[in-house]
Every structure is written in C-alpha cells, then in structure tokens.
Amino acid sequence: MNTLSHLAVGTEQREKFSRRLADALFRIRYQLTGAILLGVLAPVILRGQFERLPDQIASYDNSLFGTLCAVLIGYMVFRKVTALPGSNAFTSITPAFLSSYGIIIAIFFVLRLEYSRYQFLASFVLTTCWFIALSYYVARFRQATLGLVSSERVQDLASLPGVSWVNFATPEAASRQRHLPLVVNLRDPKLSPEWERYLAEEAIAGRVIYNTKQIVESLEGRVRVDHLSENSFGHLAPDSIYAPAKRYIDAATAAVALFILSPFLLLVALWIKLDTPGPVIFRQERIGYRGKRFTMFKFRSMTVQAHDEKNTRDGDMTQSDDTRITRSGRFIRKTRIDELPQLWNIFIGEMSWIGPRPETLRLSAWYEQEIPFYRYRHIVRPGITGWAQVNQGHVTSVDDVRRKLEFDFYYVKHFSMWTDLFIGIQTVRVMLTGHGAK
Structure with a gap:
C-alpha cells in the first residue's frame, strides 16, 4: 500500500511539474529565447566548426542578421494565427516560418547580399523543430483558462476539450480576474446593457474578448450550423487562388x-x-x-x-x-x-x-x-x-x-x-x- 501511495504521489508531482513547465513554455520570452538559441546561435556555432570566420565575415554577419529577422517575423505570424484557443499550432508552424525565411532570402537575393544557404537551412530546421516540440508539449500538459460571460450555453461549453472555464455572473465578478480572456455570445439578445458597456470598456483597455461561436469552432475543429445562411464564411466559395x-x-x-x-x-x-x-x-x-x-x-x-x-x-x-x-x-x-x-x-x-x-x-x-x-x-x-x-x-x-x-x-x-x-x-x-x- 505504501508503494502504491509513493507511486501516486510521484505521478502527481510529475504532472504538476509538467503543467508548470507547459505554462512557462507558453510564455513569449521562453519561446523566443529557445528559438534564438536554436535558430540563430546554434547554426553559427555549427558553421564555425567547418569554416574560418575571418574568411567569411560578411556572410556570417548577413546570415546571423537574416536568420534573426526570419525567426522574429515567423514567430509573430505564428502567434497571430494561433491566438485563438484550440487553434492547431501544428498547421501553422511550417507555413509561418517557411514564409518568413522565404521573404528574407528573397530580400537578400534582390539586394545581392552574401549569405550562407546551409546556415539558413539549419536555422529553419532547428526553429521549426523547436516550435513543433514546444507546441506538442504545451498542448499535452497545458489547459487554457477562460472567463465565460453567463449565457444559456454554459453546459455545452463546459464539455469542450482543452479549456477550464470560470463563469462570471456579473461584470463585477469579471473585474476581479481581469487577467482571464472573456468568452461571450455577442449575438445573445439577453445580454444586458451593463454587460455590453463593460465589454466595450474592457476591449478598449486591451482585454481579449472572444465570441462564443469562434471558440467552439476552434476547439472542436467543426463549423456548427443550423441553416446555411448562418455560416460566417464571408463568401460561400472556397479560396479562389x-x-x-x-x-x-x-x-x-x-x-x-x-x-x-x-x-x-x-x-x-x-x-x-x-x-x-x-x-x-x-x-x-x-x-x-x-x-x-x-x-x-x-x-x-x-x-x-x-x-x-x-x-x-x-x-x-x-x-x-x-x-x-x-x-x-x-x-x-x-x-x-x-x-x-x-x-x-x-x-x-x-x-x-x-x-x-x-x-x-x-x-x-x-x-x-x-x-x-x-x-x-x-x-x-x-x-x-x-x-x-x-x-x-x-x-x-x-x-x-x-x-x-x-x-x-x-x-x-x-x-x-x-x-x-x-x-x-x-x-x-x-x-x-x-x-x-x-
């Protein structure tokens, strides 16, 4: 029995550590630190093992600056497209960084600047691998916490995976946990004027506020519809390009x-x-x-x-x-x-x-x-x-x-x-x- 208790305690401690680590890795400073170490500095060190720095100084400087720009631009795109909870980061990593590295290489080509293709390639591979591993770990151990403005869909939303909900019955309650993003049905006719004023003020102050339908779609990977006219596609035809x-x-x-x-x-x-x-x-x-x-x-x-x-x-x-x-x-x-x-x-x-x-x-x-x-x-x-x-x-x-x-x-x-x-x-x-x- 003691052995089983020790095993249970050990498992619980490992889970707590994994959740804390996942929360830390979700923060921008840790993600960027890892990306710069692996995607910018590591390729320079690897390249330095095979080339003499004085002979390639211009190429080193340009490649170092270019890979840094590519990492930062790709990361901004990646954070932008995965801002919605439930967004599948794995579908966004490769296109985000492929685009950013492609843009920097195109600029270098037009300006005829010297750079190392192998350094860029190593940077791209290491950066994408870092974010794929990071996204996998965060998705497995981290659960997002969102504030839910009272609505009739509380029970439906509670069953959605990957999210912990905090229900706010009044604007005063929501004010006590302003660090939490809010989720609200913006088309709810029962939304009170007090809530509407509060949500407008919070949006102006920079608080993140999501529409219920967007959250449900993002978390489930489905578009719930009752009538075709309710689809929020902008237009009905798919990407014409x-x-x-x-x-x-x-x-x-x-x-x-x-x-x-x-x-x-x-x-x-x-x-x-x-x-x-x-x-x-x-x-x-x-x-x-x-x-x-x-x-x-x-x-x-x-x-x-x-x-x-x-x-x-x-x-x-x-x-x-x-x-x-x-x-x-x-x-x-x-x-x-x-x-x-x-x-x-x-x-x-x-x-x-x-x-x-x-x-x-x-x-x-x-x-x-x-x-x-x-x-x-x-x-x-x-x-x-x-x-x-x-x-x-x-x-x-x-x-x-x-x-x-x-x-x-x-x-x-x-x-x-x-x-x-x-x-x-x-x-x-x-x-x-x-x-x-x-």
Whole structure:
C-alpha cells in the first residue's frame, strides 16, 4: 500500500511539474529565447566548426542578421494565427516560418547580399523543430483558462476539450480576474446593457474578448450550423487562388503516384483475386464536385454477393465489424490501400487527394432530405481522405452525418494548401495506427 501511495504521489508531482513547465513554455520570452538559441546561435556555432570566420565575415554577419529577422517575423505570424484557443499550432508552424525565411532570402537575393544557404537551412530546421516540440508539449500538459460571460450555453461549453472555464455572473465578478480572456455570445439578445458597456470598456483597455461561436469552432475543429445562411464564411466559395492550382497539383502527383505504385497495385490486385472470387476493382456511382455523378474506383474489400444482396441504403454504410468484409479487405481498408485506385479519379479531375468523401447516390438523397444544406459540401472536389476522416469514426446515423458535415464545412472554410498538408500528415498517422480508418 505504501508503494502504491509513493507511486501516486510521484505521478502527481510529475504532472504538476509538467503543467508548470507547459505554462512557462507558453510564455513569449521562453519561446523566443529557445528559438534564438536554436535558430540563430546554434547554426553559427555549427558553421564555425567547418569554416574560418575571418574568411567569411560578411556572410556570417548577413546570415546571423537574416536568420534573426526570419525567426522574429515567423514567430509573430505564428502567434497571430494561433491566438485563438484550440487553434492547431501544428498547421501553422511550417507555413509561418517557411514564409518568413522565404521573404528574407528573397530580400537578400534582390539586394545581392552574401549569405550562407546551409546556415539558413539549419536555422529553419532547428526553429521549426523547436516550435513543433514546444507546441506538442504545451498542448499535452497545458489547459487554457477562460472567463465565460453567463449565457444559456454554459453546459455545452463546459464539455469542450482543452479549456477550464470560470463563469462570471456579473461584470463585477469579471473585474476581479481581469487577467482571464472573456468568452461571450455577442449575438445573445439577453445580454444586458451593463454587460455590453463593460465589454466595450474592457476591449478598449486591451482585454481579449472572444465570441462564443469562434471558440467552439476552434476547439472542436467543426463549423456548427443550423441553416446555411448562418455560416460566417464571408463568401460561400472556397479560396479562389488555391483551388485551380490544386487541380493541377492533384493531376501531376496522381500521375507520378500511378507510375511509381503500379507494381504494388498489381500485387494487391493479385492478393484480392486469390483471396475471394470476383472482380478486383469495385465500381460505384458517387456524387462529386458540384453535385455531378461519377464512377469511383476502389479495390474490392467485400464479397460480391454482399454487394448484390445489400443494394440498399443501409448496405451503403459499413460497420467496423461488418461480416461482408473479406480477409484481404480488412487489411486494405485499415491501411486505406483500398482507396488507391481512386488515383485515376484524381488524375482525370473527378476527385482530389484531400476533400470531403463522396457519398453514394442513395445516401446523398437521404442526407439531402434530412439536412437541406447538405449539398454545400460539393463546392469542393471530393477526396481520398479529408478533415472528417481524420477526426471522426464511422457514420451510421443522421446525427453522425450532421457532425461529419460540420467537419466538412470547417474544411471548406479553412481551405488552403497548409490545411491539406496537415490532413495529409494526419492521414499517414491513421494509416500507420488504424485510428479513424473506415
């Protein structure tokens, strides 16, 4: 019993230390100190081991100043885009510092200043690694504390992950803890004039005040909607610059992938053929980009009889323990290998690598009857993987579909190259662990 008590005390002490360290690492001065030591000074020391300083003095000075500027600019961008609680820092680190280093190198190139490419490269790698490790540690051990202005959604907000709430019933109570950011439903018709005056004064004084809807969206990674008109997208169409570029990137990378993976695809096809009788490729009509029908290709993972006998809406939904799945099918579904024939769909422009998963005709018709704005998800090309696939499990009911739709809307709202890159990284994790695979 004493041993168990000592173990419990030791575990509690380690957790307290981890939380204190996470709180410290969240502060700007510690983050910047680590970034400057690793991203500015360490590359100089490493370079000094291989070069003679007097021979490269101009390059040293320029590179030292340039990497310092790149670290500071990248950090400002990083802090800006991750200011909202729940913002995923991992999606912002690489683009923030890639942009800042790119800007500094472009300036050096235009001004024809000498600099060391290797020093810049080492600085970029060390800086991004520092912030990735830091963000991971802080996300794991630190819980944000926010002040909540009384509203009807207290219970809903209390269930959100990663946040500790302090409920303020009156402005006087909120004044006693002015260090806490405030969260309030700015559209609440029941918000009293006293609260409105207090919030205006606090905003003028520099206190951080968040809108409830923004916080919920950021923490959950979903856009909650009841009607399409309530979406706060600014405009309904996704990023008009990245969208056409993505189409060419998809086609080029799909062509390369088909060429490189062709021997592997043949081996998988042979395994399926030897495992159970029937065609290797499963074809099915799906609803795709702009609501148009197309034929989607997959490696067959179920028995042929099941596909013929289960030609119903319920048959279109696959459970984790579905008896229709074959022996080879379980492996290729878990690792997402069954989706690889869709490389052809990507190449010809019917699909993308990343986007909302295309649904069958029956399921789409059913969802559209239950959710009037369901078709909005077709505003982007469907994908092999997507934001919903790396965040949600199986979809077996209308409620699950609504939740999946919220993930899809979040993807459309934050449609960008960096969001796609992050989803791609998460998909690799799903393929290796099987978590979230369907």
